[in-house]
Amino acid sequence: MRVLHLVYALYRGGLESWLLRMLREIPRDVAAMDVCCMGVDTGPWAEQASDLGARVLHCPLRPDHIGFYLGLRRILNRYNYDLIHNHLGVYSGFPVWIAKRERVPVITTFHNTDFSMASLRWLRLPLISDLRRLYARLSIDYAARNTNILSGVSKGVLNDIIAGRNGLQVKSRVLYLGVPLPEIPTQDEKAVFRKSLGFEALSPLIIHVGRFIEQKNHYGVIEIFKRVLRVCPDARLLLIGEGPLRSRVEDAVERDNLSEYIMFLGFRDDASTLIAKCDLFLLPSLHEGLPVVALEAQAAAVPLVGSMIPGLTEAVEQGRTAVLHPVEDLQGMADSALKILTDCEFATQLGTAGRGRIQKAFSVKAAAGRLLEIYEELINRSERTTA
Numbered sequence: 001m002r003v004l005h006l007v008y009a010l011y012r013g014g015l016e017s018w019l020l021r022m023l024r025e026i027p028r029d030v031a032a033m034d035v036c037c038m039g040v041d042t043g044p045w046a047e048q049a050s051d052l053g054a055r056v057l058h059c060p061l062r063p064d065h066i067g068f069y070l071g072l073r074r075i076l077n078r079y080n081y082d083l084i085h086n087h088l089g090v091y092s093g094f095p096v097w098i099a100k101r102e103r104v105p106v107i108t109t110f111h112n113t114d115f116s117m118a119s120l121r122w123l124r125l126p127l128i129s130d131l132r133r134l135y136a137r138l139s140i141d142y143a144a145r146n147t148n149i150l151s152g153v154s155k156g157v158l159n160d161i162i163a164g165r166n167g168l169q170v171k172s173r174v175l176y177l178g179v180p181l182p183e184i185p186t187q188d189e190k191a192v193f194r195k196s197l198g199f200e201a202l203s204p205l206i207i208h209v210g211r212f213i214e215q216k217n218h219y220g221v222i223e224i225f226k227r228v229l230r231v232c233p234d235a236r237l238l239l240i241g242e243g244p245l246r247s248r249v250e251d252a253v254e255r256d257n258l259s260e261y262i263m264f265l266g267f268r269d270d271a272s273t274l275i276a277k278c279d280l281f282l283l284p285s286l287h288e289g290l291p292v293v294a295l296e297a298q299a300a301a302v303p304l305v306g307s308m309i310p311g312l313t314e315a316v317e318q319g320r321t322a323v324l325h326p327v328e329d330l331q332g333m334a335d336s337a338l339k340i341l342t343d344c345e346f347a348t349q350l351g352t353a354g355r356g357r358i359q360k361a362f363s364v365k366a367a368a369g370r371l372l373e374i375y376e377e378l379i380n381r382s383e384r385t386t387a
Contacts, residue, residue, distance in 0.1 A: 205278040216286075279340070
């Protein structure tokens with residue numbers, strides 16, 4: 001089968017990581033998957049996708065939508081795809097409309113529950129943000145009602161999309177993502193890593209991975225770490241990622257005189273390897289779809305402390321592989337972080353259970369199997385409809 005994934009761009013993120021893993025796991029003679037990017041460029045991971053055999057196409061979606069319409073039609077007619085896998089979130093409606101006109105079956109997957117936060121500053125201007133919210137509401141509604149299969153990366157995401165829209169349950173599917181199981185580093189390897197950063201060999205090391213945007217709640221991360229530091233002054237924090245709020249977070253760290261305790265590592269292609277060398281993953285997000293980083297932390301046997309929000313409550317098992325608190329309970333998260341950092345037995349129990357959970361339900365192999373099942377269902381359903 002021939003599949004075209006529609007994404008914004010192949011930037012470094014959870015969706016993109018999953019897509020590269022699927023390209024590695026699924027042979028092209030089973031499902032030949034290509035990628036079409038609608039952003040201003042194809043992103044830094046486009047070369048990796050090409051190296052894995054995928055055709056990476058660029059079809060920018062500009063405000064007038066005309067170029068995207070003509071470009072996507074041209075792509076569909078040229079390469080004769082059996083189905084489209086649409087990951088465009090706020091912009092999902094228009095490609096579904098095009099797919100219907102071209103009679104190409106489409107699965108639309110939503111990866112988040114909140115579409116109100118625009119990443120570009122100019123999209124937040126009063127009138128423009130109002131228009132964007134209206135566009136998002138109409139686009140998502142059209143996509144949800146007209147896509148052949150509607151999916152979400154968690155039950156929470158899917159329930160949020162189908163709420164108030166009758167009759168969508170029959171075509172709705174949960175598409176859990178998957179992550180690989182990394183090698184567990186030795187204590188010596190962990191000590192060498194800490195020394196390479198200029199830290200003490202035994203420094204308790206906390207990590208957060210995520211774009212510097214409101215959703216990821218970096219100010220909450222900093223506040224939790226400050227409370228941990230009062231009790232555990234040897235602790236250190238690594239922040240991995242980029243984004244529009246990075247400079248503001250750096251300014252906040254400097255104002256609080258925390259620069260010697262917190263290190264900004266930017267984008268890292270080896271983030272999952274770095275996670276495995278840390279003692280705790282901190283994730284106090286305001287909202288999530290199904291955070292891949294939470295799966296990666298468990299795969300690496302690293303305990304997680306985070307916010308009790310839809311998506312994250314599915315990614316981890318409360319009390320068994322992670323400890324979650326209400327999003328506003330920063331002190332509770334700090335207390336749980338301290339317990340993990342000071343109670344080796346408790347930390348080991350959480351880490352071991354988390355790795356076992358990923359191996360059983362969220363492996364790359366399991367994710368690839370789920371994906372192919374949905375694709376086959378969509379193609380079979382489309383063949384029956386046209387017969």
